Amino acid sequence: MGEIRSMTNHLAIRIHNRRPFAGDQRFGQTGAYEKLTGRVHHKIDPVAAAQAGVTDIMLAERGEDGLVHFTADVCILKPVDMRAGNRRLFFDWGNRGNKRMLQYFNDALHSNDPVSEEHAGNAFLMRRGYTLVFGSWQGDLLPGDGRMMLDLPVARQADGSPVTGLVRTEFIASVPGMVCYPLSGRGSTRSHAVVSRDTSKAQLTRRRYAMDQRQPIPSDQWAFARLEATGGLDGLGPDRGVAPSDSHIYLPAGFEPGWIYELVYEGRDPLVMGLGHVAVRDLVSFLKYGERDVDGQDNPLGAKGAIEKAYGYGRSQTGRCIRDFIWRGFNKDAEGRKVFDGLMPHVSGAGGKWLNQRFANAVIAGGQQHEDHYCPADRFPFAYAECTDHNSGKTDAILKRPSTDPLVIHTQTATEYWQRRGSLVHTDTQGNDLPEPEGVRIYHWSSTQHTGDPRQQQPRGSVTEHFLNVAQTSMLFRAMLDALDRWATEGTPPPPSRVPRAANGTLVPMEEWRKQFPAMPGKAVPQEPNQLPLMDFGPDEENGVLVQEPPEVHAERGYAVLVPAVDEDGNEIAGVRCPMVAAPLGTYTGWNIRTRGLGEGAMHEFSGGYIPFPEDESVRAATGDPRRSILERYGSKEGYVVAIEKAARELVAEGFMLEEDVERCVDRAADWSRPLHEVRLPR
Numbered sequence: 173m174g175e176i177r178s179m180t181n182h183l184a185i186r187i188h189n190r191r192p193f194a195g196d197q198r199f200g201q202t203g204a205y206e207k208l209t210g211r212v213h214h215k216i217d218p219v220a221a222a223q224a225g226v227t228d229i230m231l232a233e234r235g236e237d238g239l240v241h242f243t244a245d246v247c248i249l250k251p252v253d254m255r256a257g258n259r260r261l262f263f264d265w266g267n268r269g270n271k272r273m274l275q276y277f278n279d280a281l282h283s284n285d286p287v288s289e290e291h292a293g294n295a296f297l298m299r300r301g302y303t304l305v306f307g308s309w310q311g312d313l314l315p316g317d318g319r320m321m322l323d324l325p326v327a328r329q330a331d332g333s334p335v336t337g338l339v340r341t342e343f344i345a346s347v348p349g350m351v352c353y354p355l356s357g358r359g360s361t362r363s364h365a366v367v368s369r370d371t372s373k374a375q376l377t378r379r380r381y382a383m384d385q386r387q388p389i390p391s392d393q394w395a396f397a398r399l400e401a402t403g404g405l406d407g408l409g410p411d412r413g414v415a416p417s418d419s420h421i422y423l424p425a426g427f428e429p430g431w432i433y434e435l436v437y438e439g440r441d442p443l444v445m446g447l448g449h450v451a452v453r454d455l456v457s458f459l460k461y462g463e464r465d466v467d468g469q470d471n472p473l474g475a476k477g478a479i480e481k482a483y484g485y486g487r488s489q490t491g492r493c494i495r496d497f498i499w500r501g502f503n504k505d506a507e508g509r510k511v512f513d514g515l516m517p518h519v520s521g522a523g524g525k526w527l528n529q530r531f532a533n534a535v536i537a538g539g540q541q542h543e544d545h546y547c548p549a550d551r552f553p554f555a556y557a558e559c560t561d562h563n564s565g566k567t568d569a570i571l572k573r574p575s576t577d578p579l580v581i582h583t584q585t586a587t588e589y590w591q592r593r594g595s596l597v598h599t600d601t602q603g604n605d606l607p608e609p610e611g612v613r614i615y616h617w618s619s620t621q622h623t624g625d626p627r628q629q630q631p632r633g634s635v636t637e638h639f640l641n642v643a644q645t646s647m648l649f650r651a652m653l654d655a656l657d658r659w660a661t662e663g664t665p666p667p668p669s670r671v672p673r674a675a676n677g678t679l680v681p682m683e684e685w686r687k688q689f690p691a692m693p694g695k696a697v698p699q700e701p702n703q704l705p706l707m708d709f710g711p712d713e714e715n716g717v718l719v720q721e722p723p724e725v726h727a728e729r730g731y732a733v734l735v736p737a738v739d740e741d742g743n744e745i746a747g748v749r750c751p752m753v754a755a756p757l758g759t760y761t762g763w764n765i766r767t768r769g770l771g772e773g774a775m776h777e778f779s780g781g782y783i784p785f786p787e788d789e790s791v792r793a794a795t796g797d798p799r800r801s802i803l804e805r806y807g808s809k810e811g812y813v814v815a816i817e818k819a820a821r822e823l824v825a826e827g828f829m830l831e832e833d834v835e836r837c838v839d840r841a842a843d844w845s846r847p848l849h850e851v852r853l854p855r
Contacts, residue, residue, distance in 0.1 A: 181454050181506045182215040182466040194289045199298035203256050208248040215239040222506035226446035227528050227716030231327040244308035244451045245320040254474045258301030261479045265486030269319030271306050277649050279626040284318030296650050307455050309448035310534045312362040324443040338721040339364045339439035339531050345427040352399040352422045361535040363419035364439035369396040374437035382545035397422040430770035436721050446528035449502040457505035481513045491520030504576040513660045514579040519622050521592020522554035529716040540591045541702040542774040554596035556612045562601050563706050563729050580612045581656050586762025587622035587778050590701045595734040598671050603732030605673050614669045616747030619760040620645050621780025630847040636764040637696045641780030642848050643752045643760045647833035667827045670748050672736040678746035679734045688738045693796045696765040705730040748828050751837045754819035757849045758784040784850050809844050816841040
């Protein structure tokens with residue numbers, strides 16, 4: 173490439189700190205790693221074609237040079253001797269500014285400041301020789317907890333006056349006593365300030381369930397204000413005060429737990445959030461192709477050719493960000509080259525990202541049954557393959573630029589089928605199976621939930637009817653990354669996609685699922701998966717401006733949402749069964765049900781469930797449980813370990829697990845996989 177000065181986009185990487193990682197521990201043939209932290213200073217031409225798709229780019233504040241300036245955090249974990257690495261860059265789209273890659277690929281202790289041996293975990297990525305890059309993409313985060321920050325320009329009218337428009341936010345309290353929220357709904361996230369604190373010019377409503385009629389709350393019963401409190405004097409308790417605020421809502425009567433409160437108001441000063449895609453594109457492109465930055469500093473990863481391939485990973489929010497990044501064409505850099513060779517969106521479901529829109533709130537999760545149901549993130553196209561939207565007649569696909577599209581390994585859990593409309597990833601808009609494009613693999617991790625903590629030690633609860641799902645899946649990540657690298661490097665394709673299909677009866681409508689799921693006395697089940705109605709946000713939606721809030725909802729013109737079929741235990745049939753699901757100690761679901769007083773009956777966020785099997789025949793008979801007992805299945809805890817090892821070795825043979833992970837699975841299975849599983853049998 174030569175110097176980055178030849179581009180319309182300019183960046184400078186200023187490294188502020190360089191230190192040993194994991195105490196100079198050596199990781200096999202790769203050797204020791206070091207940690208670099210700094211900031212990336214971007215300057216871009218707002219009229220260049222590379223930025224044409226960024227909403228409000230022409231309204232972004234500019235410097236005296238006529239360019240748009242923004243600055244991002246960067247963190248790099250790299251081999252001290254880059255020649256000992258594998259010449260692969262692995263980028264972590266940090267979820268809400270948090271570094272998550274080491275947690276899921278290395279089974280490491282999560283930290284936003286990874287420095288110790290504990291943060292290296294099992295060192296899988298280091299032993300493979302990857303250069304790990306953590307970069308910022310979300311510009312509406314507030315500093316705190318070590319989050320990765322991206323400082324973006326505000327959009328302003330040509331005369332310098334503020335850009336204004338409708339903003340909609342939901343608030344759902346999970347505990348009593350909540351009276352105040354930031355207007356963003358999240359303490360970590362910048363709020364869009366109000367144009368006026370006159371509440372008669374805004375609308376606050378509440379409703380028990382997402383599709384219920386909204387109940388207006390009179391404007392004199394709430395305020396744009398914040399509650400301040402300190403320790404009191406003279407034994408009078410806390411010292412509290414209510415202060416006017418253009419970025420908080422205050423409801424003296426309190427937000428009733430479980431109810432959905434929705435605020436629509438006129439906001440001002442949106443950030444140019446779509447520049448988050450530019451920040452990732454230009455950083456990774458420079459690290460892959462660049463020699464010197466605009467300051468004349470050498471590429472921190474070494475001379476040209478030090479990086480041969482670039483891969484990326486994102487989960488949930490950032491899995492959706494990856495899909496949006498690809499669809500909008502950002503995998504082509506400002507000089508027309510491919511940025512990422514392969515991408516791994518995980519648990520995105522069928523969603524895109526609420527990012528490249530005016531007044532976007534990027535921290536918000538994709539629409540769920542109860543929470544943020546009418547989020548604008550889930551918009552056609554949903555699939556990587558081309559298909560036609562039966563509602564609009566438009567034909568589109570996420571992958572549509574063969575020369576610069578990356579290879580994609582898309583993975584999702586049962587939760588995505590129930591809460592994130594995951595079937596639409598591999599069906600058309602009416603529920604008919606779609607073949608995947610040649611450069612795509614889609615894998616359903618059967619009967620697992622959205623989040624699988626690889627270090628979890630015991631079952632956890634929430635405001636739900638059942639335990640949260642405990643099935644462990646981190647071993648699948650490692651095999652998938654190896655498969656992606658072989659695919660991109662040698663052309664060796666990964667195993668065929670493994671998802672439920674309508675054609676063979678493993679992807680079914682809700683009525684069929686009800687017939688299949690075992691009738692366990694007293695166990696609540698969902699009424700339906702999270703539906704996706706057609707939503708109209710107004711005539712400027714395609715330009716990134718939502719003028720209709722809340723949207724007009726056309727439920728009769730919705731999209732087909734199907735769910736995986738289940739066996740007699742309630743565990744899903746199709747997909748990749750991790751060892752704990754292949755040799756189950758209970759029913760593992762992608763859904764969980766809210767408890768009474770907290771939206772009872774609706775599904776809870778991205779929570780899956782774990783419903784233990786009866787331990788023996790006496791428990792089964794006493795409870796009327798139709799599922800076979802644990803002892804009937806395995807005979808003894810030694811028999812259970814044998815079943816786990818068999819399942820693990822089958823996954824190794826199929827290419828979904830590494831040999832090194834078999835021993836880890838067997839070790840975890842000892843003593844009925846306690847205390848992770850609740851098994852009340854003698855030790």
